[in-house]
Amino acid sequence: MRVKNFSLNFGLGVFKAFSDEARVRILHLLHKEEEMCITDLEHILDFTQTKTSRHLRYLKNAGLVNSRKVDQFVYYRIKNQAQDIIGQIFQYMQKDATLLKDLETFRILYSNRELAVWKLHHQKKLYSS
Template sequence: MRVKNFSLGFGLQLFKAFSEESRIRILHLLYQETEMCITDLEQVLDFTQTKTSRHLSYLRNAGLVYSRQVDQFVYYRIRHQSKDMVEQIFQYMSKDKTLLEDHETYKILYSNRELAVNKLHQKKWHRLD
């Protein structure tokens, strides 16, 4: 379900959410990657756990993101109802240097994680030989 119209209160929350650089950067990463763990957001943005949690709580209370917990990890994603509006806003910011750097940092960290997992997996199989 997409939002076709919304109340003044929701509009106010939306614009307040986009009034803070940290929240824009978090939303942009979630928009680009669909879903992210809070620890990944902390690493990519170089934020403390407290700062990241505070901004994610604000975004959740504003109705822009939701979370799910898997074991000890909490994953966040943009709510389906907000996705169209968020997408339109980020189309205007598609060439922003900071947002592009954040996404590039995530891709590098993610690829390094994949390499580390593959090395561990290979090491495990070599020990079994």
Template sequence: MQLKHFNLQFGSQIFKSFSEEARVRIMFLLFNENELSISDIEHVLDFTQTKTSRHITYLKHAGLLNARKKDQWVFYQIKDEVMGMVSQIFKYLNKDQQLQKDLEILKVLHSNRELSINKKPLQY
């Protein structure tokens, strides 16, 4: 789905959202992973829960994120309507060292989860 009613006010909200490095890092993780919980984001970025929540709330109010609740977890994803614009922004930032480092940390986090899930109990 594409934006139907793009206007100056919404464009300003998007650019303001991308004016803060922490929010760019969050958006990059979501862009590459599709969906993450707040605890995943705080682990990767090494932010406090408060700081992460504040930035997520800002991005939601700017109209960039959706939230999906499953049990006690809330998962965030970039809205389909803005994905095209976000994709264009990350074409230029794709090779940034900090953003690539964040992705590497996320891969390790997923890898550790897989190991934990598939871990066989020790037999004595």
């Protein structure tokens, strides 16, 4: 959804969100990966659960992200009405070393998780045969 204009309060929320490195890093991961679990964000960013939750709550209260709960996991994503402005801002930061490192950490964690699932699946097949 392309945003043509927005309210002063929404604009202030966007700019305040981008005034904190932790929130910028969280938004960047959500922007690139579309949806992420809070525990993945904690591991990638090396934040405590409290710090991650505090920043996500701030982003949610600012109207930038929403969440959904699946079992014991909470997944966050950028709201449709905020995607355009956030995406435009990140175009100017696409070569930032910290943000690129966060993405690489996510990809490593994700590939390790996929490998672990594959191994577990194949071990079950071996033992059930």
